[in-house]
Amino acid sequence: MNTARKPFRPHASLLRVAAVVASLLSPCIASADPSPVTSIFKPLSAPAEMVYETSLLALLVCAGIFLVVGGLLAYAVIKFRAKPGDDQREPPQIYGSNQLELAWTVIPILIVFVLTLVTARTIADVQNAKLPDGALQVRVVGHQWWWEIIYPEHGVVTANELHIPVSSREQRRPTALKLESADVAHSFWVPQLAGKTDLIPNHANKMWVEPYATGTYLGNCAEFCGNQHAQMRIRVVVESPEDFAKWIADQKRPVVMDPVVRAGHDLFMRTACVNCHRVAGTVAVGVFGPDLTRLMTRATIAAGAAPNKTEHLRAWVRDPQTIKPGCLMPNMQLTAVEVDQIVSYLQTLK
Ligand code: HEC
Ligand SMILES: [Cu+2]
Structure with a gap:
């Protein structure tokens, strides 16, 4: 058009x-x-x-x-x-x-x-299609069963919610996506934004999107990738260029530790959480699970499996297997008090 x-x-x-x-x-x-x-x-x-x-x-x-x-x-x-009075024999x-x-x-x-x-x-x-110079570059890495989202130019890492600027016919702002996989084949499909493109292990694919309206667009992994494939949702948040710039700036702010949640912080840092999750500026440098640095800026957890609300965060940290059975985060066997402490700490990650 x-x-x-x-x-x-x-x-x-x-x-x-x-x-x-x-x-x-x-x-x-x-x-x-x-x-x-x-x-x-x-x-x-x-x-x-x-x-x-x-x-x-x-x-x-x-x-x-x-x-x-x-x-x-x-x-x-x-x-x-057949009409009444027809010859009932088979015709030639x-x-x-x-x-x-x-x-x-x-x-x-x-x-x-x-x-x-x-x-x-x-x-x-x-x-x-030739994208204009300066098109936003984003790497999307498919994991069982969540999406890692990396903005190499900005040094920002997030998960499951891709923020991009809106384009207009006068001022084009398309986004180039580089698609990779950390494990098996996945497929990136947000029907209102583009056709689907597979994420193949050891082979980067590329695609691009150029949305003309702000809003939240939904998609899902479109290549069967294991038992939680259906809960590998992706949300694309299309924002005005100003809002997008603000979002990027927010993601880049240094993390400040809130002293009120020191107990939860300390517990998190000495639990295996740090082997799988990263929180920028701390000893948590794991890359197996989603980056938690700005966890609270996301609307959902576990690739859309639950809203990012206190009760769901508690349920998740107590036993992720009840929300997403078979998912690759184990039950960490924490006591109720420990769960509360860790969740209070997680809720300062914004
Ligand atoms: C063995 C690795 C591993 C360990 C240990 C682990 N996690 Fe996870 N975590 C994951 C994986 C993998 C996911 C993504 C699951 C999915 O969406 O399918 C995840 C997801 C999460 C999420 C949701 C993030 C989001 O944006 O969707 C939170 C919060 C979380 N973990 C907190 C913790 C806490 C707190 C601990 C320690 C008590 C912990 N994790 C220990 C692997 C781990
Ligand atoms: Cu998948």
């Missing part, structure tokens, strides 16, 4: 026709869709729009085929149904028709050919 971005797209007019027809049908599409926030039918980012146009073309072609085949079938069923059987066989071979081949070309073209457009 953004023509400035794609100067030469001979198939664009085909896609535009599809988009116009689809806009006439869109009330039907929208009402058939139960989850608007993860809908591919409401793209709000450049690559998602391109994927959407192509999928509409495919849907419309299929709808046309359905109407022709279904219509002919209905016509035959009604027109040639006709075998082979070169014209018919040619038609139903050649027409589908042409349709598949057109769809293949349009799809290949869209894939190339998305993959080869």
Whole structure:
């Protein structure tokens, strides 16, 4: 839809026709869709729009085929149904028709050919898009079952909630994502922002997003990656450039220890927590689990498995297995008092 971005797209007019027809049908599409926030039918980012146009073309072609085949079938069923007084014997059987066989071979081949070309073209457009200099660079590392999010230019590390600036057609601010995996294959999919791209061990993939509206976008790992795969959610928080700059600045502030929670701090620092979690500026330098430096700036814990509220944090630290069975953080066997102390400390990490 953004023509400035794609100067030469001979198939664009085909896609535009599809988009116009689809806009006439869109009330039907929208009402058939139960989850608007993860809908591919409401793209709000450049690559998602391109994927959407192509999928509409495919849907419309299929709808046309359905109407022709279904219509002919209905016509035959009604027109040639048995009527009272008909001769009940089997009618003469006709075998082979070169014209018919040619038609139903050649027409589908042409349709598949057109769809293949349009799809290949869209894939190339998305993959080869030139991002403006200064596009935000983010590394996303898939873990069983959470997302590590790294802003190399800013020295910021967080988890499960990706903050990025909003783009406008006048002032483009796309984000380039470098996708890696720490263990098995995962797939990054936020339907309103872009098509899905896999995270493969030992092989970095890349993709980009360019959202045109602020807000929170939801997604989920889209490659089965183990028993908590369904609870490997990703939230993308798209902010105005000012809010995004403020968020980055907040993430970079040095951590100050609140003396009120010293007991929890000390307990955390002498427990195995520090082997798996990092809190910037402390002895906790583990990288197996999410970075906890700014834990309280996140809306959820454990990749969307629970809201980041006191009760859920307590339940998590007491025994994460009750919230996310099979997850790779063990029950740390803490007493109720210890859990409270540690949670009070965690809640100062903001
Ligand atoms: C063996 C490694 C390991 C140890 C030890 C460990 N954790 Fe974890 N922790 C993890 C992993 C892995 C996750 C991510 C689980 C998931 O989302 O599937 C996690 C998640 C968390 C989260 C949620 C973070 C977020 O943003 O989603 C908190 C809070 C947390 N751990 C606190 C602790 C505390 C406190 C201790 C010590 C009492 C501790 N952990 C010990 C591995 C560990
Ligand atoms: Cu996954």
